[in-house]
Amino acid sequence: MMTNPHGPAYGLLESTDLTVSSRRRFLQGTGLLMGFVWLGRRKAFAAGEEPSLKVIGGGGEDTGNAFEGFAPGGFIRIGRDGSITFVIPSTEMGQGIYTGEAMLLAEELEVGLDQVRIMPAPPNEELYRQPILKSQATGGSTSIRGAWVPMRQAGAAARTMLIGAAAAEWAVPSEECRAERAVITHIPSGRTLTYAALADASIRQPVPQDVPLKDPKDFKLIGKNTRRVDTPSKVDGSAQYGIDVKVEGMKIAAISICPVPDGKLVAVDDSQARKIKGVVDVIKIHNAVAVTGDHFWAARQGLAALKIEWDYGAKASLSSDSIWADLKQASETGKPVMGRSEGDADAKMASAAKRVDAVYELPLLAHATMEPINTTVHVRPDACEIWLGTQAPTAVQQVAAQVSGLPPEKVIVHNHLIGGGFGRRLVADSVQQAVEFAKQVSYPIKIIWTREQDLQHDLFRPAYYDRISAGLGADGFPVAWTDRTTGGSVLGSYLPTGLPEGVLDSDAIEGAAQPPYALPSIRVDWIRKDPPIKVNWWRGVGPTHNVFVVESFMDELAHAVGKDPLEYRRVLLKDNPRALGVLNLAAEKAGWGSPLPERTGRGISLHDSFGSYLATVVETSVTPAGQIKLKRIVAAVDCGFNILPDTIKAQIEGGMIFGLSAAMYNGITFKDGQVEQSNFHDYRQMRINEVPPFEVHIIPSTEGPGGIGESGTVSAAPALGNAIFAATGKRLRRLPFSREELQAPDIAKQTLGMVPPVALGVAIAASLGDAETGGSSGHQSQPAEV
């Protein structure tokens, strides 16, 4: 079975190229080249979306049943009052998709972004199923790839119908009319009609069956930088994330969850908690207890006053040691599922002139979104209403229906801006919990997880134990390549029905099965070893895991035969011009090969994931005490056609920094059944003083757009690891990179805090009522430079 190099990680059980075929199938299937689905106005409005549409950016009136006007399909609403509303199917979590998808619609509809309002799509698989993921979800860097054709077609079809209505009104040929900024002009006579005036008449126009799209040279919006539509409300504080929701009669809940996975709540003594002013109720579910209150502080005080008895259950002895031992054993003795096999790698390995082997280890990872998990739910006899930020609105609806016992159409989901997704909010675990609590009370409750709960009860990215080998020919280049990855199945954890044993989870090998290089023989397989905890998607999915191994190892091979890692890659890329293009550009801009100070080095990584090519050069120094100090980052990207170039750069910057935080600092560990990390002091993230100058160079392209939200994350660890090797001669094959392993031989072991004490200083100052937190606190926060 083969995997698709550009393919989605979600729901992929097929061997075909979904990037192309699903779109084609989808378009053929509808017979109408527009929208994700084109439905008549009546049906669209009967599909459960009515109450949940609100303009983003805080406040904003409801639309829905009250709306009257032209609503061709799920994306566009043109009101008699002149309002133009775009219902955006993808969730905005910082990646700029509200703007990107709005640009696709607006370009063909001939309106300006300043003329439209943006609303998040309600749960409705029929209207908003993502063509690549095949469900209404946002992830896998699929949004723009899936929307690129259908959303432009939706805009063009609506425009065609508006022009048709105007032409009919004037009794002139459509060809004599032109649309611009929501006004149609009859060119010969100069007469005009607004979209608002045509809202009713447009409904009666025939739905066009074949809508030509603009030549890219005529684009007015696409490809040009524009202000993002979500930024103003995020700068003035009016943006409404899920955690900001306020509902009439709502109480706020703090909860305690059994610290051990699958443990149970045995008993709660709430006699003291109920005496605290502001505490309203104490409610229990099988593995957690909630205190509801007038505000979160009362709820937390009440929670602290509970006496809780847990049954930790069978996983009370779970430890990271056991997880690693299981992975290692499975890697050596387990039965692999084939991912890709070409050219008889085993035979060629046996006869190779030189053989190189390595083992790479990657830890469990938490998402640590800035907005902690939160869910607001009101269960009523007739409906269940939910307010939250989710990457998967229909999953939320389904889970809430199951728990509440209501039919899905009685579950109303208000989707909000997300304060960080990274895969975390694809899963509706918090919804299940919140509905279980909420159905015990009559009022709406907002459950807020603390940062500690957000970290400790996250669904983690799996740990991996990967064995990779290459056989090199007399010229030093690979004749055989084998990559055996061992880890849990994310898809198996995600699918309600699980993934049968022996079936490939392509996520486990994505980024490994299709390296961009010419390899005469290759075998990539996967040994499934599910950990005793649920696992989840994490930014960059399969490629973040596998490209670290592939690109680190490619560097190892170059050094093993005394070749420059850049030159070595170039030789293997002669037939891959897009990959070679980004590699050369990044190297050139980074000044590859120019002299550097002692214990300073450059590392490069290259991959094509999610339909985009990215090469990154990281320059770092490593202090004698083993501290990694980044000096410069240069990235070159070819992601096909650019929709919003500045956001492409922003995603590369942010994705890379996200990946560097993980590479340098992050790994979740278990001891005695419990997660050992608890907050940002021991699950550290990069801070501004650690981020070096950062350049992103974009190679112009007319290819279809690739995904870009995760590519930077994929590049981070291998580029840094290779730079560390160049600086120190130490090859680190385990993440996160260990400072101890990087200490110069003559430096005595010393303890350098992983915790930036900045926050402690600030905490103390603030608690003493001293408001000053600036000054030198930031510098003091960082481990001493040695």
Add this chain to the structure above:
Amino acid sequence: MQMIDMTVNGELLHLDVPDDMPLLWALRDVAGLTGTKFGCGIAQCGACTVHVDGKPVRSCVMPVGAVGNRPVTTVEGVSETPVGKKVQEAWLDLEVVQCGYCQSGQIMSAAALLGRNPDPDDAAIDAAMAGNVCRCGTYPRIRAAIKQAATA
């Protein structure tokens, strides 16, 4: 009944809250000012940063009882100060924001920095901003926007 009087964004509020309640929850859950965010609860991330008497404070660990008669400014009110307005404009111009959840705190820390140092160098920016975590990695743009606001 116990009441706390507090001036927030120029408006005198009478809040029925206990002395030891962190300012963050008084602002969010009682005063309804949700622009100030909960991120960590232990002054590790800076998402809850507000100004008390013009100085940046992590409101998640500052009891309301400690505010006294010092004026509080949140992101909703910072545009009323010339520096705050410049910072917000630079944030828009350079498209600093991604998910946005930490940005209220970033903007408040940046405005406080520029309030006491109108022309900060990189070291001063590091010192003032290292307490604010951004998981989207907007740091390069934060730095650039502070410099732009300084020259605006």
